[in-house]
Structures are given as structure tokens and as C-alpha cells.
Amino acid sequence: xxxxxxxxxxxxxxxxxxxxxxxxxxxxxxxxxxxxxxxxxxxxxxxxxxxxxxxxxxxxxxxxxxxxxxxxxxxxxxxxxxxxxxxxxxxxxxxxxxxxxxxxxxxxxxxxxxxxxxxxxxxxxxxxxxxxxxxxxxxxxxxxxxxxxxxxxxxxxxxxxxxxxxxxxxxxxxxxxxxxxxxxx
Amino acid sequence: xxxxxxxxxxxxxxxxxxxxxxxxxxxxxxxxxxxxxxxxxxxxxxxxxxxxxxxxxxxxxxxxxxxxxxxxxxxxxxxxxxxxxxxxxxxxxxxxxxxxxxxxxxxxxxxxxxxxxxxxxxxxxxxxxxxxxxxxxxxxxxxxxxxxxxxxxxxxxxxxxxxxxxxxxxxxxxxxxxxxxxxxxxxxxxxxxxxxxxxxxxxxxxxxxxxxxxxxxxxxxxxxxxxxxxxxxxxxxxxxxxxxxxxxxxxxxxxxxxxxxxxxxxxxxxxxxxxxxxxxxxxxxxxxxxxxxxxxxxxxxxxxxxxxxxxxxxxxxxxxxxxxxxxxxxxxxxxxxxxxxxxxxxxxxxxxxxxxxxxxxxxxxxxxxxxxxxxxxxxxxxxxxxxxxxxxxxxxxxxxxxxxxxxxxxxxxxxxxxxxxxxxxxxxxxxxxxxxxxxxxxxxxxxxxxxxxxxxxxxxxxxxxxxxxxxxxxxxxxxxxxxxxxxxxxxxxxxxxxxxxxxxxxxxxxxxxxxxxxxxxxxxxxxxxxxxxxxxxxxxxxxxxxxxxxxxxxxxxxxxxxxxxxxxxxxxxxxxxxxxxxxx
Numbered sequence: 079x080x081x082x083x084x085x086x087x088x089x090x091x092x093x094x095x096x097x098x099x100x101x102x103x104x105x106x107x108x109x110x111x112x113x114x115x116x117x118x119x120x121x122x123x124x125x126x127x128x129x130x131x132x133x134x135x136x137x138x139x140x141x142x143x144x145x146x147x148x149x150x151x152x153x154x155x156x157x158x159x160x161x162x163x164x165x166x167x168x169x170x171x172x173x174x175x176x177x178x179x180x181x182x183x184x185x186x187x188x189x190x191x192x193x194x195x196x197x198x199x200x201x202x203x204x205x206x207x208x209x210x211x212x213x214x215x216x217x218x219x220x221x222x223x224x225x226x227x228x229x230x231x232x233x234x235x236x237x238x239x240x241x242x243x244x245x246x247x248x249x250x251x252x253x254x255x256x257x258x259x260x261x262x263x
Numbered sequence: 264x265x266x267x268x269x270x271x272x273x274x275x276x277x278x279x280x281x282x283x284x285x286x287x288x289x290x291x292x293x294x295x296x297x298x299x300x301x302x303x304x305x306x307x308x309x310x311x312x313x314x315x316x317x318x319x320x321x322x323x324x325x326x327x328x329x330x331x332x333x334x335x336x337x338x339x340x341x342x343x344x345x346x347x348x349x350x351x352x353x354x355x356x357x358x359x360x361x362x363x364x365x366x367x368x369x370x371x372x373x374x375x376x377x378x379x380x381x382x383x384x385x386x387x388x389x390x391x392x393x394x395x396x397x398x399x400x401x402x403x404x405x406x407x408x409x410x411x412x413x414x415x416x417x418x419x420x421x422x423x424x425x426x427x428x429x430x431x432x433x434x435x436x437x438x439x440x441x442x443x444x445x446x447x448x449x450x451x452x453x454x455x456x457x458x459x460x461x462x463x464x465x466x467x468x469x470x471x472x473x474x475x476x477x478x479x480x481x482x483x484x485x486x487x488x489x490x491x492x493x494x495x496x497x498x499x500x501x502x503x504x505x506x507x508x509x510x511x512x513x514x515x516x517x518x519x520x521x522x523x524x525x526x527x528x529x530x531x532x533x534x535x536x537x538x539x540x541x542x543x544x545x546x547x548x549x550x551x552x553x554x555x556x557x558x559x560x561x562x563x564x565x566x567x568x569x570x571x572x573x574x575x576x577x578x579x580x581x582x583x584x585x586x587x588x589x590x591x592x593x594x595x596x597x598x599x600x601x602x603x604x605x606x607x608x609x610x611x612x613x614x615x616x617x618x619x620x621x622x623x624x625x626x627x628x629x630x631x632x633x634x635x636x637x638x639x640x641x642x643x644x645x646x647x648x649x650x651x652x653x654x655x656x657x658x659x660x661x662x663x664x665x666x667x668x669x670x671x672x673x674x675x676x677x678x679x680x681x682x683x684x685x686x687x688x689x690x691x692x693x694x695x696x697x698x699x700x701x702x703x704x705x706x707x708x709x710x711x712x713x714x715x716x717x718x719x720x721x722x723x724x725x726x727x728x729x730x731x732x733x734x735x736x737x738x739x740x741x742x743x744x745x746x747x748x749x750x751x752x753x754x755x756x757x758x759x760x761x762x763x764x765x766x767x768x769x770x771x772x773x774x775x776x777x778x779x780x781x782x783x784x785x786x787x788x789x790x791x792x793x794x795x796x797x798x799x800x801x802x803x804x805x806x807x808x809x810x811x812x813x814x815x816x817x818x819x820x821x822x823x824x825x826x827x828x829x830x831x832x833x834x835x836x837x838x839x840x841x842x843x844x845x846x847x
Contacts, residue, residue, distance in 0.1 A: 100437070105429065112436055119444045126451030149450065152399055156443055159406045163436065166413060170429060177422045 085125045092118035103182040105171045109164060116160040120153045265315045269324045269337050271308045272347055272390035275301050280383035287376030295362045298379040302358055302386065306351035313344040317822055321829065321839035323396055323459075332457050336396030336840055341826035342593065343393040346522055349597050350393070353514045353604045354386050356805045360608050361507035363797025378418065385411035385511070392519050396840060398446050398456040401523065405442065405487070409435050412516060415508045416500065423503045431500035438486035445479035452476065459840035462530050462833060470536075477532040481541075484527060488520025490578055491548035494571045498555065501570075502563035502620075506611025509563065513570050514604030518596055521577050528581050529589070529830040541582035542672050549575030549676075549683040556690040562610045562620040562698065565690055569646060570603050572683055579676050580661050583668050589827035591660035594820055598645075598653045598812055605642045605805040612638065612794055612802055613698065625698035632794065636699050638802055642809050643695065647688035653812040658684055660820070 092114050099111025127149035132139035134147035174180070279301030286293045316322070321340035325331055361378065388408025395401040413435075417428035450456055452472055453464040465473060482493070489497040497517070501509050528541075552572025559565045577599070580592025610620055616632050617625040629636040645652035662680055665673040812819065829835045 100433070108433060112433070112440075115437075115440050119440050119447065122444055123447040123450070126447040128451075148456075149447070152446070152450075152456075155399070155403065159403075159410075163410060163413075163432075166410070167432060167436075170417060170425060170432065173417075173420050174422075174425050174429065177420075177425060 085121060089118050089121045089125065092121065105167075105174065105182065109167050109171065112167070113160070113164060116156070116164075120156055120160075123149045123153050123156065265312065265319065265322045265339060266324050268308050268312050268315070269322070269339050269394065270326060272305050272312075272351070273337075273387050273394065275305050275308070276383040276387035276390065280380040280387065283383060284376070284380040287380065291376065294376065294379050295365075298358055298383055299355070299362070301383060302351065302355045305386065305390070306348070306355055309344065309347035309351045312339050313341075313348050313822070315339075316341050316344040317825065321835045323840040331840055331842075332455060332460055335400050336457065336459075337394040337400075338396040338459075338836065338840060339394065340836055340839070341822060341829055342522075342525065345593065345597065345822055345826060346393045346518070347390060349600045350386070350389050350515055350518075352808060353600055353805075354382075354389075354511060356801050356808070357507045357511045357514075357604060357608065358382060359801035359804075360510070360611070360798050361505075363795050363801060364505075364507060364611070377414065381411050381414045382511075384408075385415065385515075389515055389519055393522060395458075397458055398449060398461070401458075401526075402439070402442055402446060405519070405523075406439060408516065408519065409439065412512060416504045416512070418505060418508065427500040427503040430496055434486060434496040438483045441479060441486070442483035445476060445483060448479065449476055457840070458526070458530060459837040462837055465531055466534075473532060473534070474536050477527065477537055480527050480531070481524065481537060484520050484523040485544070486520075488517050488524060488578075489548075489571050489574055490544050491551055491571075491575070492544070494548065494552065494574075497571055498559075498564055498567040501567045502561065506607065506614065510604045510607035510611065513566065513607050514600045517570065517574060518600050521574065521581075521592075521596055524578065525581055525589070525592070525830065528584065530833060530836060533584075533831075533833060535584050538582045538584055539672065541578055542676055545575045545578035545582055546676050546679045547575075548572065548578060549679050553683045553686040553690065557686055557693075559690075560622050562613060562622060562625075562694055563607070565622075565694060566603070566606050566610060569687055569690065572687065573599055573603075573646075575683070576658065576661055576680060579680065580664065583664055583673060584831075585664060585668060586824065586827050586831055587660070587664035587667055589830055590820065590824040591657060591664050593823040593826055594653075594660055594816075595657035597819065597823070598657045598809075601805065601809045601812060602642050602646050602654065605802065605809050606639075606646060608798075608802045608805060609635070609639045609642065612798060615794060615798075617698065622694055622697040626701050627699075629699040634799065634803075635794065638799070638806055639699065640695065641806055643691045645809055645813075647691050648684045649688075651813060653809065653816055656813070656816050656820070 096111045096114035096118060099107045099114065102108060102111070127146035129145070131145035132143045134144040134150075279297060283294045283297050283301075286297065316339050321338060323331075323336045323338045326335045326337055328334070358379075361382070365378070385408050388404050388406070388411060390404075391407060392401055392404030395404050413428065413432050416431055417424050446456060449461065449465075452468055453461060455461060455464060465476070468476075486493045486496075501512055504512065528535075528538075549572050552568050552570075552575060556565045556568030556572060559568060573595075576595050577592045580588045580590075580595060583589070612635055613625070613628065614620045616635055617628055619625055641652075645654045648654040648658045658680065662677045665677040665680070
């Protein structure tokens with residue numbers, strides 16, 4: 079019995095096409111890629127069963143002539159699993175379309191947030207280590223000084239203004255807090 | 264006796280799931296009671312199996328009555344029985360927590376009639392994977408638990424969960440396909456998928472074929488277990504799910520992958536051809552995982568990264584392939600399942616109490632709820648490996664096994680493990696000091712989830728809700744650019760830090776009790792609801808379990824060592840399947 083070259087070629091082609099589709103951002107293509115990969119794997123299982131033969135039914139064929147029934151049973155199970163999951167993925171794609179009107183895979187927002195942060199968290203800095211002029215408004219040591227040069231303005235507003243003057247053009251970082259409410263006073 | 268008990272951990276949850284689905288819509292109370300009873304009986308069965316397996320050794324049950332190499336077998340040995348016990352314990356704890364959460368939330372967020380049956384199916388899949396005596400049944404077990412996990416992860420179908428779910432589903436599908444292809448190749452090479460038979464026949468194959476099959480199986484399992492180069496999916500997908508779901512995923516699903524790696528490395532391919540590769544993978548998993556955890560600011564994501572990182576310890580123990588290494592790995596698996604689940608449950612409670620899991624938005628939890636602080640502190644220290652706890656015992660066992668091995672690579676891994684442990688302590692204590700320990704005034708309380716979304720990027724943010732955070736633009740954006748801004752880059756960086764600090768304290772002090780501001784205490788006071796008792800109770804029970812692991816560490820380590828002995832010996836497993844006869 080000579081081995082067939084058709085099956086390996088088909089399996090290879092299906093794997094290649096499946097991987098290509100799987101790398102796409104569009105979910106429908108990813109699903110199609112998954113289906114192709116599933117079919118390729120099923121064919122691989124089939125070819126693992128050895129050369130083709132007669133249907134493995136007792137009385138219909140002699141055991142030597144039968145093809146191996148076990149891979150076929152495995153493939154049937156795999157087909158059922160693939161089918162069910164494909165249906166679920168389709169439902170997910172539909173849901174994604176309903177929600178965000180797109181069916182591409184999105185970026186992880188928390189990842190982007192973490193990546194965009196500056197390297198030092200503000201509350202890792204001990205204000206006592208900073209030079210006096212760098213210390214925070216209303217820090218114990220600088221409280222009087224701040225009130226002194228604050229032109230009699232609300233200290234918070236004053237801080238905001240001074241910051242804006244000094245550090246404009248510097249991208250904000252993770253402690254980008256909402257502005258204080260007391261400014262309207 | 265053991266033959267009667269063996270199929271039950273799979274059968275009971277599956278039947279329970281069917282029954283729970285039937286009664287679900289109309290009788291939610293019956294459904295809850297049913298699932299709890301089912302899981303409690305699974306736990307009882309698992310304990311019985313462990314006692315019997317530890318006394319009598321491994322045993323196999325041919326399901327369906329077919330003679331052994333033809334039919335499907337379920338095999339119970341010390342390893343699978345031990346895993347079953349831990350899995351059932353954790354699942355029961357999480358289920359009670361979920362029931363408490365459902366009762367407290369009025370079941371709005373999660374369609375509860377789906378949750379319970381799916382959860383039971385998940386447990387059935389996990390049990391099936393632990394008991395499977397042939398590769399294809401292992402694949403089916405994986406598929407059962409994965410399919411259930413897809414549903415659980417996307418419960419409610421919100422945009423974030425769908426996004427996370429898609430990543431998770433596609434990665435899992437890919438690993439399943441790899442596994443299936445590997446099964447096909449294994450069958451083509453040996454003509455069987457029965458693991459006991461494979462254990463004999465695989466050894467007769469040419470070495471190259473063996474390595475190919477082994478690496479395909481290992482890649483598939485490493486994706487599931489989130490070993491480093493294949494771990495990026497995990498911190499991305501787990502944190503968005505509901506708290507109990509994340510907890511059970513974190514505890515169980517990756518450990519099923521670890522279990523499969525153990526079986527592959529000990530039963531199927533004992534030659535140790537890829538041990539060195541696994542050691543490097545373990546080192547990378549530990550270090551890169553924990554560095555990720557240090558960088559995160561969300562409790563759940565920190566925990567997800569520590570989860571990835573600590574998988575490295577188990578892979579380390581497995582790759583040593585010595586009795587001590589395997590025993591340490593098994594003990595660590597047991598410890599880590601319990602501890603990681605508990606911590607995720609606590610994170611769920613933190614979210615409930617503080618309204619967020621971002622450590623930058625939390626504060627003062629230790630005063631707001633001392634009980635919660637204790638519930639977090641104990642397992643957190645356990646995770647970091649502080650001496651009296653089981654985490655320390657597990658790590659110590661692994662590090663000793665690494666030193667006993669004697670090679671230079673295990674010594675590097677020992678150092679890596681120690682560093683990882685320290686970094687875990689750092690990551691965990693950052694959570695502690697910010698979310699629990701600092702005064703609440705330092706945390707901006709009125710940042711809500713939409714503010715968090717706004718942080719992520721303007722084009723992704725939802726429509727701004729009318730609120731104080733959005734009414735006023737920050738002043739610095741309106742001010743004109745002054746002339747003398749600092750020129751050099753280092754100066755910019757340093758001043759940006761100062762600016763951040765000043766703005767931070769400006770806001771914090773503005774709303775501190777000292778000032779009589781409009782947005783003072785009243786507006787910042789969170790409507791403090793007491794935490795639901797059932798949720799706290801189940802979490803506390805899990806904490807007690809993790810502490811109990813410390814108290815029972817002696818007998819547990821004994822079981823782990825005996826199981827490791829069985830694994831290295833291989834004959835108990837093989838002869839239990841073939842009843843001592845010659846393997847065909």
C-alpha cells in the first residue's frame with residue numbers, strides 16, 4: 079500500500095490558510111480560520127488512522143480490510159465540539175457587533191493605561207525629600223510660605239495656576255485627578 | 264468501593280447541571296440548594312477517593328465495560344485524587360460566594376439560571392480532565408471545562424467582557440487544536456491513545472519523534488497553564504469576569520494545564536528531554552510575571568500577574584523531575600489553587616466595599632472594614648511566602664529540591680524563585696499600603712468607572728456623564744504656554760513628577776476634613792453598605808482553608824511525596840490500568 083500524497087498536501091494547505099486567517103483582526107475571518115484549522119486537524123486524525131479501507135462493520139468486511147474506526151470516532155467527537163464552539167463564537171461576534179458596531183479585536187484599555195503612566199507614582203515620593211520650593215501645597219513645612227506668596231488667592235487655585243504656568247506642555251500622568259470643586263467659591 | 268466512587272465526580276455535576284437547568288427559571292432557591300448539595304457531595308466523594316487511593320494505591324475503572332485498551336478508562340491515583348479534593352473544595356467555596364453575591368445583587372448582573380448549570384459543567388470538565396485515563400478523554404475534559412468557561416467569562420455580555428472573552432476563546436481554541444493535532448500524531452505513531460499503553464509504546468519510538476510529540480503536547484498545555492511565552496492572554500482576560508468566576512478560573516483552570524504537564528512529563532515522556540527548556544520557561548514565567556504584577560495598579564490584574572508568575576514555581580518543580588521537586592510542585596499546586604481563589608474572592612469583596620479594584624482609587628479600607636483587611640492580609644502574606652504559612656513551606660520545598668539537584672541552572676532558578684517571592688511581597692504590600700492602609704482622603708473617591716475609562720483614551724471613553732469630574736476642564740490645559748519652560752529632558756521628567764505630586768496633594772488636602780469645602784466629607788462618604796454575610800462567610804471559610812493547609816502541611820506533604828513517588832515510578836499507574844498484566 080503506497081501512502082497518498084493528497085492528504086498531507088490538503089492538510090498543509092488548510093493549516094496555512096487557517097493560520098493566515100487567524101492572524102486577522104476581523105473576528106469573522108478568525109472564525110473562518112478556526113474552522114479551516116479544525117478541518118485540517120480532523121484530516122490529520124483521519125490520515126493518522128492509516129490507509130483507507132472498507133467500512134468497519136462486522137460482517138460487511140474482514141478485519142484486515144477495514145479502515146481504522148477509532149480515528150473516525152475521534153473525528154466525529156471533534157466535529158461536534160468544533161461545531162458547538164463555532165456557534166458560540168458566532169454569537170459572540172454578533173454580540174460584539176451589537177455593542178460596539180465593529181467586529182475587530184480591540185486593544186486592552188487597562189494595558190494602554192498602564193503603559194501610558196509615568197514611571198514614578200506621585201505618592202511614592204516623600205515630600206520631605208524634595209527641596210522646599212518643590213514641596214506640595216499645604217505640606218507641613220511649606221504651609222506658611224504658600225499662604226504668604228499666594229497673593230491672597232485660594233491656595234488650591236493658586237497651586238493649579240502655578241502648576242499650569244510652570245509645567246505646561248508636560249503630559250499628565252496617572253494622578254490626573256479631577257480639578258477641585260472649591261474653585262467656584 | 265473505589266470503582267463506584269470514581270465516575271461520580273464527573274457524573275454528579277453533569278446530572279446536577281441538567282437538573283439545575285430544569286428548575287432554574289422558576290425556582291432559583293431550589294437551584295442554589297441543588298448546586299451546593301451537588302458540589303458538597305462531589306467534595307465528599309473526592310475526599311473518599313483520596314483516602315482510598317492513598318491507602319490502596321491507584322485504581323482504574325473501565326467505563327462502559329469494554330476491555331481495557333479498547334474502552335475509556337478513568338484512573339484514580341494519589342495525584343488525581345488530591346487535585347479532585349482541592350478542586351471540589353475551591354469550587355464549593357466559590358459557589359457559596361456566588362450565591363451570596365447573587366442574593367445581594369438581586370441577580371441583575373448575572374443571569375443566575377445560567378450560572379449554576381454552567382458552573383457545574385465546568386467542575387465536571389475539571390474532574391474529567393483529572394480522571395481521564397486516555398489522551399482523547401483528557402481532550403474532551405478540557406473542552407467541557409473550556410466551553411463552560413467561555414460562557415462564564417462572557418456572562419452578561421457587556422462590551423468589556425466580550426472583548427476579553429474573545430481573546431480568551433481564540434487562544435483556548437488554538438491550544439485545543441494543537442492538542443488535538445498532537446493526539447492525531449500520537450495515534451499515528453503508536454496506534455493508541457490510552458495513556459498507560461502510551462507510556463510503554465512512546466518509549467519505543469525514535470528519539471526525534473518523541474521530542475516532536477512531547478513538545479506539541481507541552482505547547483498545548485503550556486498555553487492552558489499560562490507558562491511565560493504563552494501567558495499573555497491570562498492577565499488580559501481574567502480580570503473582567505465577575506468575581507466568583509475569576510476566582511474559580513484563577514484557581515482551577517490553569518492548574519488543569521499544570522496537571523496535564525505533570526502527566527506528560529512523568530507518565531508519557533519520563534526521559535526528561537525537554538527539562539532544560541521547561542526550566543528556562545519556568546524562570547521567565549516567574550520573573551516576567553511578577554514584574555508585570557509590580558507594574559499594575561488594579562488589584563485583580565496584580566493578582567492575575569502573580570498567578571502567571573507562580574505557575575513558574577510549579578513548572579520549576581516539574582522540570583527538576585526529582586522526587587523532591589515533584590513533591591514540592593504538587594504541594595505548591597494545592598496551596599496555590601486555594602490561595603489564588605481566596606485572593607480573588609477578597610478582591611471581589613474589596614470591589615464591593617470600595618467601589619473599585621484600582622489601588623489608586625481605593626483607600627482607608629482597613630478602617631472601613633477591619634475584617635476585610637484581615638481577610639486580605641492573611642492570604643496575601645501566604646502568597647508572598649511569609650514563614651508560618653503554606654506558601655513558605657511550598658517555596659522552601661521547591662528551593663531545597665532545586666539546590667539538591669546540584670546543576671547550575673536549578674541554582675539560577677532558586678535565585679529567581681527567591682527574587683520572585685520578594686517581588687510578590689512588594690506587589691502585595693503596595694496593594695496593602697494603598698488600598699487598606701493609607702487614609703481615605705488621599706484616594707480620589709468620586710472617580711468612577713467612566714472616569715477610569717476616560718483615562719484609557721478619549722476615543723474609547725463613553726459619553727461623559729454629567730458630574731463634577733467632567734464639568735470643568737483642568738486649568739493647565741487652558742493656560743497659555745509660558746516662555747521659559749524647562750529645556751532638558753531629565754528636568755522635564757523630574758518636574759513632571761513634582762507636578763503630579765503637587766496636584767495630587769492639592770486635591771487630597773482640599774477635601775480633607777480640615778477644610779470646610781463644599782466637596783467635603785459628605786460628598787466623599789461612600790454609602791457604606793455592610794458586606795453581605797454569605798460572601799464574607801465563604802471568603803473567611805476559604806481563608807481558614809488556606810491557613811488549614813499550613814496546619815495540615817505535614818500530612819499533605821506526605822501525600823504529595825507519595826504521589827510524586829508514584830509519578831516517578833510509573834508502574835502503579837500502568838499496572839492499575841492493565842491489572843498487572845503485560846501491556847500489549
